[in-house]
Amino acid sequence: GFADLLAEELKGALNPDQKRFVGHVQRDSRHLLELINDVLDLSKIESGRLELHLEQFNAAEAIAETMASLRPLAENKQISINEMVDPVLRITADRLRFKEILSNLVSNAIKFTPEKGQITIECVERSDGILCAVTDTGIGIDPSEQRAIFDKFYQVGSTTRGIREGTGLGLAITKNLVQLHSGIISVKSTPGAGSRFQFTLPQVGSETAVKESADGRISWSGL
Ligand code: ADP
Secondary structure (H helix, E strand, C coil), X not given: CHHHHHHHCCCCCXXXXXXXXXXXXXXXXXXXHHHHHHHHHHXXXXXXXXXXXXXXEEHHHHHHHHHHHHHHHHHHCCCEEEEEECCCCEEEEEHXXXXXXXXXXXXXXXXXXXXXXXXXXXXXXXXXXXXXXXXXXXXXXCHHHCCHHHCCCCCCHHHHXXXXXXXXXXXXXXXXXXXXXXXXXXXXXXXXXXXXXXXXXXXXXXXXXXXXXXXXXXXXXXX
């Protein structure tokens, strides 16, 4: 916060070197904050202390809220974003965590897609639940690395060169959040052509039922 105040120069002008230094402080402290938040999130999930607050909500609205903060990043790179979501589609999930899953996937898609690329967000209802996918026309992921990217701290060496601002925890958190909903996340990718990350969210309904155990944890059954 104080670095931001300095950068605003309301208390006096900075010379070019000072501006550069304050810029480093801002960027590095944001990165540190992201890292701390990710580590805390992951350890909370791993200790089994993350509880889902399931509710029914409109998918398109939750996606629009998520995209509000991400769209400017895409615009900076002239990346177009297509949304293929039925405006009346309703999802039962933890709304906050659903947005976190989507935000992680879309921010990766933006990060690893060169300028003028394309990102598509889809959510559809299927007999066994909701299927959402984030597809990009980015650098892609080698088949030999497609499993490891869901591991903690794993970053594809050659692709992240120069885009090192991530923590390597986003996909590990995302996978855990999807699994907490009893869903499955997977990736299909062709190096140089793009990637498609898709996840399922089983829904309460004919085939599924939500069970709340004695310790308050929620699980799905009936699939
Ligand atoms: P990071 O903080 O590095 O983004 P993630 O766990 O979210 O960490 O992703 C792990 C690695 O998987 C990334 O560093 C990158 O190498 C690769 N990756 C993730 N999403 C994509 C994508 N859409 N296109 C290409 N590579 C990706």
